[in-house]
Amino acid sequence: MRSLILGGARSGKSALAERWANASGNAVIYVATARAGDDEMAARIAHHRARRPSAWLCLEAPIALADALGRHAAEGRCLLVDCLTLWLSNLLIDEDGAMLEREREALLATLPTLPGEILLVSNEVGCGIVPMGELSRRFVDEAGRLHQALAATCDRVVFVAAGLPLALKGSLP
Numbered sequence: 001m002r003s004l005i006l007g008g009a010r011s012g013k014s015a016l017a018e019r020w021a022n023a024s025g026n027a028v029i030y031v032a033t034a035r036a037g038d039d040e041m042a043a044r045i046a047h048h049r050a051r052r053p054s055a056w057l058c059l060e061a062p063i064a065l066a067d068a069l070g071r072h073a074a075e076g077r078c079l080l081v082d083c084l085t086l087w088l089s090n091l092l093i094d095e096d097g098a099m100l101e102r103e104r105e106a107l108l109a110t111l112p113t114l115p116g117e118i119l120l121v122s123n124e125v126g127c128g129i130v131p132m133g134e135l136s137r138r139f140v141d142e143a144g145r146l147h148q149a150l151a152a153t154c155d156r157v158v159f160v161a162a163g164l165p166l167a168l169k170g171s172l173p
Contacts, residue, residue: 012163
């Protein structure tokens with residue numbers, strides 16, 4: 001089962017994914033994509049870390065996400081990726097301008113072949129105004145394209161608002 005869980009900032013999407021991972025009955029690996037570039041991000045990472053069960057393994061994959069998923073996906077295992085928009089940000093600011101396309105294509109090619117359960121968390125950023133800056137506009141465009149491609153591949157797509165999940169594809173557990 002592949003699930004894409006979308007929502008705005010503080011919508012409850014990560015908490016929902018964590019509940020589903022915990023309820024899956026599988027061994028859970030939390031795949032973190034964030035980099036603690038400043039104190040505020042370090043505090044966010046610490047908050048997420050503190051609420052996760054101690055039995056969960058944590059794997060950091062800020063760039064090579066498809067490779068990490070390919071190495072760790074297995075029957076009887078749930079991989080929870082949080083979050084794709086931070087991963088996308090890492091790729092957009094990478095010195096290698098071709099990195100984004102390579103890693104995006106690798107993820108889209110790898111995802112359908114993986115055993116076990118995969119939960120992908122991402123921020124839906126296309127519901128607001130069009131950003132003024134070029135990098136911000138590119139980020140919104142790339143996130144929208146990534147979400148559409150993943151939604152076509154995933155078994156379940158859920159939008160979360162105010163902590164409430166809305167099934168866009170598939171059904172809620």
